[in-house]
Every structure is written in C-alpha cells, then in structure tokens.
Amino acid sequence: MTRGAHGNDPLRPYDSGTxxxxxxxxxxxxxxxxxxxxxxxxxxxxxxxxxxxxxRLVTSQPESQSFQRSDHLLRQVAEDTGxxxxxxxxxxxxxxxxxxxxxxxxxxxxxxxFATSDVKVRSVRHMAAQNDLIRGEALGSFSALLxxxxxxxxxxxxxxxxxxxxxxxxxNFAREVMELFxxxxxxxxERDISEAARAFTGWHVRNDRFWFNRRxxxxxxxxxxxxxxxxxxEDVIALCLAQPACPRFLARKLLHAFVTIVPRExxxxxxxxxxxxxxxxxxxxxxxxxLSQLFFSxxxxxxxxxxxxxxxLGAYRSTKSSENLxxxxxxxxxxxxxxxxxxxxxxxxxxxxxxxxxxxxxRTNFVADLVADHVVPINSEPKRPERLVQxxxxxxxxxxxxxxxxxxxxxxxxxxxxxxxxxTRGLLHLIMTMPEYxxx
Amino acid sequence: MSITRRNFLQRMGAAGIVSLGAAPPRFxxxxxxxxxxEGKASNGRILVMIQLAGGNDGLNTVIPYGDPEYRRARxxxxxxxxxxxRIDDYLGxxxxxxxxxxxxxxxxxxxxxxxxxxNPDRSHFRSMDIWQSARPESERxxxxxxxxxxxxxxxxxxxxxxxxxxxxxxxxxxxxxSKFNVPTLRDISDYELRxxxxxxxDRQARRGLMSQLATGESVPGSNLDYLRRTQAGALxxxxxxxxxxxxxxxxxxxxxxELARRLKSVVQLIAGELGTRIFFLSLGGFDTHAQQxxxxxxxLTEFSSAVAAFHxxxxxxxxxDRVLLVSxxxxxxxxxENGSLGTDHGAASQMFVVSPTGKGGLFGAxxxxxxxxxxxxxxxxxxxxxxxxxxxxxxxVTSQTVLGGKFPxxxxx
Numbered sequence: 140m141t142r143g144a145h146g147n148d149p150l151r152p153y154d155s156g157t158x159x160x161x162x163x164x165x166x167x168x169x170x171x172x173x174x175x176x177x178x179x180x181x182x183x184x185x186x187x188x189x190x191x192x193x194x195r196l197v198t199s200q201p202e203s204q205s206f207q208r209s210d211h212l213l214r215q216v217a218e219d220t221g222x223x224x225x226x227x228x229x230x231x232x233x234x235x236x237x238x239x240x241x242x243x244x245x246x247x248x249x250x251x252x253f254a255t256s257d258v259k260v261r262s263v264r265h266m267a268a269q270n271d272l273i274r275g276e277a278l279g280s281f282s283a284l285l286x287x288x289x290x291x292x293x294x295x296x297x298x299x300x301x302x303x304x305x306x307x308x309x310x311n312f313a314r315e316v317m318e319l320f321x322x323x324x325x326x327x328x329e330r331d332i333s334e335a336a337r338a339f340t341g342w343h344v345r346n347d348r349f350w351f352n353r354r355x356x357x358x359x360x361x362x363x364x365x366x367x368x369x370x371x372x373e374d375v376i377a378l379c380l381a382q383p384a385c386p387r388f389l390a391r392k393l394l395h396a397f398v399t400i401v402p403r404e405x406x407x408x409x410x411x412x413x414x415x416x417x418x419x420x421x422x423x424x425x426x427x428x429x430l431s432q433l434f435f436s437x438x439x440x441x442x443x444x445x446x447x448x449x450x451x452l453g454a455y456r457s458t459k460s461s462e463n464l465x466x467x468x469x470x471x472x473x474x475x476x477x478x479x480x481x482x483x484x485x486x487x488x489x490x491x492x493x494x495x496x497x498x499x500x501x502r503t504n505f506v507a508d509l510v511a512d513h514v515v516p517i518n519s520e521p522k523r524p525e526r527l528v529q530x531x532x533x534x535x536x537x538x539x540x541x542x543x544x545x546x547x548x549x550x551x552x553x554x555x556x557x558x559x560x561x562x563t564r565g566l567l568h569l570i571m572t573m574p575e576y577x578x579x
Numbered sequence: 580m581s582i583t584r585r586n587f588l589q590r591m592g593a594a595g596i597v598s599l600g601a602a603p604p605r606f607x608x609x610x611x612x613x614x615x616x617e618g619k620a621s622n623g624r625i626l627v628m629i630q631l632a633g634g635n636d637g638l639n640t641v642i643p644y645g646d647p648e649y650r651r652a653r654x655x656x657x658x659x660x661x662x663x664x665r666i667d668d669y670l671g672x673x674x675x676x677x678x679x680x681x682x683x684x685x686x687x688x689x690x691x692x693x694x695x696x697x698n699p700d701r702s703h704f705r706s707m708d709i710w711q712s713a714r715p716e717s718e719r720x721x722x723x724x725x726x727x728x729x730x731x732x733x734x735x736x737x738x739x740x741x742x743x744x745x746x747x748x749x750x751x752x753x754x755x756x757s758k759f760n761v762p763t764l765r766d767i768s769d770y771e772l773r774x775x776x777x778x779x780x781d782r783q784a785r786r787g788l789m790s791q792l793a794t795g796e797s798v799p800g801s802n803l804d805y806l807r808r809t810q811a812g813a814l815x816x817x818x819x820x821x822x823x824x825x826x827x828x829x830x831x832x833x834x835x836x837e838l839a840r841r842l843k844s845v846v847q848l849i850a851g852e853l854g855t856r857i858f859f860l861s862l863g864g865f866d867t868h869a870q871q872x873x874x875x876x877x878x879l880t881e882f883s884s885a886v887a888a889f890h891x892x893x894x895x896x897x898x899x900d901r902v903l904l905v906s907x908x909x910x911x912x913x914x915x916e917n918g919s920l921g922t923d924h925g926a927a928s929q930m931f932v933v934s935p936t937g938k939g940g941l942f943g944a945x946x947x948x949x950x951x952x953x954x955x956x957x958x959x960x961x962x963x964x965x966x967x968x969x970x971x972x973x974x975x976v977t978s979q980t981v982l983g984g985k986f987p988x989x990x991x992x
C-alpha cells in the first residue's frame with residue numbers, strides 16, 4: 140500500500156501515542172463495545188492501552204466461575220418455566236456481567252439484523268437456540284450465520300418456512316434474505332425474489348427441527364441474481380454474499396452501530412473492502428474498525444444516541460446499582476427495545492427513532508426510580524460542591540457539560556440543607572436526565 | 580386568513596399554550612395574540628389516521644361475495660353470501676364488522692375502493708414508506724406527508740402539540756416533520772413525570788432545573804439540538820396532559836381491546852382541547868400468510884368495534900362533526916389464496932373513512948377480479964386522491980404543495 144493511499148484510508152490506525160489515550164478515548168471505546176462503563180472499567184482500559192483494550196474485546200476471555208453459575212441457572216429457569224421474560228433476564232445478565240461484552244453487543248446487533256420475534260414464534264426453546272446460534276458467530280463468520288439462519292427453527296417459524304412448498308412458493312423468507320439480511324432494497328428484482336423463494340421450498344420444520352422436505356422442494360431450473368441452474372437455498376445465499384451490495388450493506392450497518400448514523404460513502408467503501416478481505420469474519424473487521432482513525436474521529440464522538448439497553452444497563456454500571464433482571468426486561472420493553480420481540484422484521488432502526496417525547500419521559504422516569512433506590516458510595520466522592528459536580532460530569536457525561544449547566548448544578552448542590560446521600564441522588568437525577576446524557 | 584386557520588387559532592386559545600421547547604417565543608406570542616382577538620369558539624378540525632399494518636386482505640374485508648371469481652380464488656378462506664353483512668347484491672362486509680356496517684347504514688362510513696399507486700411495491704417497508712411519504716418516486720423518504728403539512732404551517736402550529744402518535748413505538752413516517760418532534764404516547768399516563776423522593780422544595784427545584792438544563796446553545800439539526808427540543812416538549816406535554824386527564828368522562832362503553840383503548844384516549848385529548856389536529860394510530864398483525872381466518876377475524880373485530888365505540892363517544896361529546904377518521908394499509912393481498920390458507924402480499928385495496936359531514940357510501944367500483952396485474956387487483960384511484968381530499972377539503976392545506984402534484988378529490992368530506 141502506498142503512503143498516499145494509507146494516508147487517505149479512513150481505517151488507518153488511530154495513533155494513540157500522539158493523538159491521545161485519555162479517559163475520554165477509553166470511555167468512548169467502552170460505551171460502544173460494552174453496555175456502559177464504570178469508573179473501574181475506564182481505569183483498567185486506560186492502564187491497558189488502546190491495543191490491549193481492543194484485543195481483549197475481540198478475543199475470547201475466560202468467564203468467571205460465578206458468572207458461569209448464574210448464567211447456567213438463569214438459562215435453566217427460562218427453559219423450565221418456558222416464560223420468555225426469564226430468557227430476557229438471562230440475556231440481560233450476560234450483557235451486564237459477561238467477560239465478553241462485545242460478543243453480547245454484537246449478538247444484540249445480529250438479533251436486530253435477523254429480527255425474529257417470540258410474539259409469533261412462541262417458544263423459549265427456539266428463541267434461545269437462535270440466540271445461541273447468533274452468539275456462536277457474533278464475532279465469527281457472517282456467511283455461517285446467514286446459512287445457519289436459513290435453517291434456524293425460530294426463523295423458519297417466523298417467516299412461514301413450512302408454507303413454502305413446491306407448488307405454492309411462499310416469498311416471505313426469500314424476500315427478507317435479500318431485502319433485510321444481505322442486500323437491501325434496490326439490489327434485486329421481484330423476479331429474483333420469486334425465483335429465490337423456489338430455491339428455499341421444502342426448507343421446513345418438523346418435530347422442532349430443521350427438515351429438508353424433498354417432496355416439497357422445487358428441483359427445477361431457476362434464475363437468481365443472474366445465475367441459472369437447479370439452485371437451492373445454499374446457492375442463493377452464496378449468490379447474495381458474492382454481490383458487491385452485501386459487504387456494503389453490512390458495512391453501513393456496522394458504522395451505524397459503532398461510529399455514526401451518517402457515515403460518509405468512502406467510509407462505507409473502506410469497511411466493505413475490509414469485510415470482503417476478511418471473508419465476512421467479524422473479529423478482524425471489528426479490530427480494524429475499533430483501532431481506526433475513523434472510530435476516534437471528532438465526528439464520531441458523542442455521535443450516537445443511546446439505545447434503551449445502553450441507557451439502562453449503562454446507568455446500572457455507572458452507578459453500580461444492583462438490578463432486578465426481569466424488571467429490567469420490562470423497562471427495556473417500555474423504552475422501545477423489547478428483547479426477543481423486535482417490532483418488525485426490520486429490527487430496531489435506532490438513532491433518533493429511539494427518542495420521542497414519550498420515550499424520553501420514560502427514560503427520565505427510569506432515572507428517577509433508579510436514583511431513588513441508589514445507595515450512594517459517599518466515601519469515594521469529593522466533598523466540595525464544584526469537585527463533586529465535576530466528578531459526576533466526568534463519569535456520566537465524559538466531561539461534556541457547558542459552563543452554564545455545571546454552574547446550575549453546583550448551585551443546586553450548594554443550596555438547600557440536604558444530607559450528602561440525598562444531595563448526590565438529586566445531582567445524579569439531574570445529570571442523567573440532561574439531554575447530553577442520551578448521547579455516547 | 581382562511582376559515583380553517585382562524586378556527587384553529589381559536590381552538591388554540593381554548594387549549595392554552597403548550598410550549599414545544601425550542602419553538603421561538605415570537606411565534607408563541609403571535610399565536611396567543613391572534614387567538615385572543617379571534618374569540619374562544621372551538622370547532623377546529625381533527626384528522627385521525629388508522630394504519631392497518633402488515634397489508635390488510637381487502638378482499639376478505641369488503642367482500643365481493645357475488646362474484647364467482649371470488650369463490651374460485653378463495654376456496655379455503657372465502658366468506659360466503661350466508662355470512663357477509665350485505666351492502667348490495669355484489670358486496671358485503673366481513674361478518675365481524677357489525678359496528679362499521681351500522682356506520683355505513685347511518686351514512687357516515689365511506690368505502691373508497693380500488694386504491695393504490697403505480698408500479699406497486701410488495702415490500703412491507705417500501706410500500707409503507709410510499710403510503711406514508713406520499714412520494715412513490717423517491718427512494719429516500721425522510722419526511723411524511725402529514726409532517727410536510729405541519730412544516731408548511733410552522734407559525735400556525737408553534738406552541739401547540741400539532742400531532743400525536745398513539746400506541747406506536749416510534750414516530751410513524753407520516754408524521755415525521757423537519758420542524759416538529761411529534762410525540763408518541765402509549766397511554767396518557769405515560770406522560771406522568773416522576774421526580775423520585777425528596778422534600779417538596781427539592782423536587783420543585785429539580786423540576787425547574789430539568790427544564791433549564793434542557794436548553795442551551797446547540798447546532799441546529801444536531802442530535803443534541805433534537806434531544807433538547809424533545810426533552811423540553813416532553814416536560815411541557817406532561818404538565819398539560821395531567822390537566823387534561825382530570826376533565827374527560829367517556830359517554831359510552833368501549834370494547835376491551837387495544838385500539839379501543841387508544842381511540843378512547845383520542846377522545847379524551849380532543850375533549851380536553853389539547854389543540855392537537857392530527858392523531859395517528861396503528862393496528863398491526865395483518866400480514867396473514869398462513870391460517871388467516873381466525874387472525875383476520877380478530878383484527879377486524881377489534882378495528883370495527885373500536886371505531887364504532889369511538890364514533891359513539893364523539894357523538895356523546897358532540898364532537899362527531901369535527902373528526903375525520905381514515906384507515907389505510909400498505910397493500911391489499913393477492914386475489915388467489917396461497918397453499919397455507921393465507922394470502923401473500925398484493926396491491927390495490929380499499930380505504931375506510933368516517934365522514935364528519937355525513938358523506939358516506941361507496942366511492943369507485945370494486946376492481947375486477949379477472950383483469951389482474953401479476954395476480955393482484957389493479958387500482959383505479961391513487962391514494963394521493965384520498966390524501967388530497969383530506970388536505971384540501973378538511974385540513975385546509977393546499978394539497979398540491981404537500982403532494983407535489985394535483986390529484987382529483989373525492990366527495991367523502
């Protein structure tokens with residue numbers, strides 16, 4: 140690669156030596172790769188340095204004994220009760236406590252991408268199995284994930300696989316593969332859909348398992364995306380992956396999730412090339428992205444609106460609150476991110492769509508409830524009002540509050556004869572309901 | 580100044596002024612002033628849009644039971660002459676739609692038949708985007724048709740809550756505006772602000788600070804700007820809705836379903852004179868690819884019974900002349916049923932209107948069941964004609980500006 144090309148490459152490495160690796164960069168990295176960041180998390184990442192912090196995220200870390208126990212127990216409870224709320228609780232526990240937070244983050248990313256809802260599937264077992272499939276490839280191979288999804292029981296139920304028969308091809312799955320899973324609108328024709336649907340005929344569910352129903356499979360000749368032959372579902376998937384639109388589609392979605400909702404075309408192109416070069420393996424792609432100049436560029440800082448999981452789990456982490464997992468699942472649903480029940484096959488679109496005056500008020504009320512139960516670690520916080528306010532502005536807003544706002548907060552802390560605990564609770568309530576706190 | 584504008588300002592006077600965050604105070608003063616000099620009578624016109632999400636099977640909703648082709652295409656899920664609610668010798672309503680049949684007999688229910696648009700798209704999302712943006716030709720659709728309607732009248736709406744989406748997770752594209760953050764409510768009680776524990780003085784101090792902290796210099800159009808405006812709007816709405824909730828009493832029994840509950844909230848908000856002109860509701864689940872009969876029956880029961888109760892309650896409050904209700908769906912479904920007792924994505928279908936001016940009835944002929952386009956009904960009425968009617972004849976907004984073209988209006992209002 141020539142020097143000039145390297146200089147223009149948006150994915151060239153961020154030089155933390157000259158550009159800085161401070162609490163702000165560490166906070167930026169952690170908020171986007173796990174669910175919130177405690178003071179200790181930030182201290183650890185800072186000490187490790189950028190490269191090691193990223194390496195820990197993209198490689199598998201051993202889970203603690205206690206996590207393994209709680210994970211196993213919660214999963215068992217969900218499968219025994221058959222109540223989807225318990226499965227939500229199981230997942231939330233993983234998001235909060237797994238030593239591999241980026242795996243959970245990417246699992247949530249793929250859950251939204253392959254949006255399947257228990258509202259129709261109605262089975263904890265199948266939803267859990269799909270979640271396992273996703274988690275197994277969360278940082279792995281997208282092509283394996285796509286193939287797995289085409290045979291996934293929950294997905295087949297969700298998109299009416301059993302209705303896709305030789306003489307009555309059902310287009311639901313084929314359409315979503317092209318429109319939502321691999322290519323996006325505009326990169327296929329209606330004819331491609333109806334022909335691809337024939338290729339997936341007979342991909343059914345029997346006895347709660349994937350079953351290739353030969354008698355209902357159409358072995359005839361089909362033409363999909365310019366290729367003609369006796370194509371089956373696996374061929375259609377391979378044809379989709381080979382389209383230039385596929386890595387671009389994924390690149391755009393990854394940029395939305397990790398960098399900015401308005402990526403530049405050259406950034407999409409660069410990340411798409413990386414995806415193609417790494418043959419759709421996500422860990423090396425994410426490593427490159429998280430270490431890049433683009434990821435730390437000024438336009439990426441505080442550019443994302445927190446999703447409900449970011450907001451709620453992040454608030455727990457920042458305040459070191461203990462959480463009620465089932466209650467948390469209900470709160471997330473109220474805020475618009477009901478796990479295992481995305482609103483449509485398009486998943487959660489996110490960005491500004493998370494925010495309406497109604498959802499914002501719900502977020503505000505969540506903070507009021509959280510802070511009410513909050514036991515303040517009084518010993519570790521500064522006493523002087525200016526210092527106290529700055530301490531929490533640094534921790535919760537990554538230092539981002541204008542002077543007027545911090546003056547107002549200092550004034551609040553100084554006025555009124557409140558006990559230290561009540562004073563801190565009031566301050567947390569005010570900071571965490573500031574519009575700035577919605578950004579990360 | 581048009582009649583509608585004057586009426587609207589009058590209504591704002593009655594509603595009181597609700598701050599919408601960053602809306603310039605100048606507008607507020609103007610609007611309040613105009614309202615004050617134009618009197619207090621309140622007869623502002625209101626639009627209620629109901630989205631039947633997923634693609635309603637229009638053929639099993641307004642049923643051409645008299646057509647042999649219908650029986651041939653629907654051997655498994657067809658609904659026969661014996662059970663339809665007869666409109667005439669050819670058409671009948673789905674048997675569960677007694678509520679709507681009554682409104683039809685009363686002359687207030689209009690059925691606009693054969694509605695669609697050129698080159699129909701069979702993707703839920705694309706087609707829904709087309710309906711909600713009213714721009715079939717445009718790939719990127721960021722502002723909705725009702726949002727554009729709001730944008731054209733910033734001054735008129737400044738300081739009010741011009742539109743509300745009820746029961747949707749997100750702001751529907753129809754209402755996405757470049758100037759207003761249209762709120763979404765799950766329930767009126769969603770807007771109750773909690774402040775947590777603390778003395779009365781402390782709670783008051785924090786409530787005041789919250790509003791102050793939601794203001795400040797921010798780049799127009801930035802995320803922070805958007806969040807601040809939304810936060811300020813949310814806090815103001817919360818104050819206003821608290822007052823509204825105390826006034827309303829229903830005048831009829833509502834059925835026990837979600838849509839009814841939401842429509843009841845709409846009456847409550849109208850009766851409370853909130854000043855909102857546009858309400859948007861969504862009923863989902865119409866994507867009936869398999870085993871359609873039971874699901875479709877339940878959905879139409881909910882739709883019909885809820886709309887009927889809504890109309891009764893409006894009448895009870897003397898509000899029926901002020902409210903136009905319109906339903907739409909992203910597409911109808913294929914004429915031929917599929918192999919799993921369901922139907923796949925189709926094209927043209929009907930729209931329902933509940934007319935505030937008593938202009939019900941059938942509008943346009945039922946599309947032919949033999950002259951099809953790729954197995955789907957052909958449209959003869961562009962949906963933008965229905966929108967043009969709503970805009971020109973009801974909301975008093977020039978449809979050409981909103982729709983980017985001239986579409987003939989229909990005589991349902």
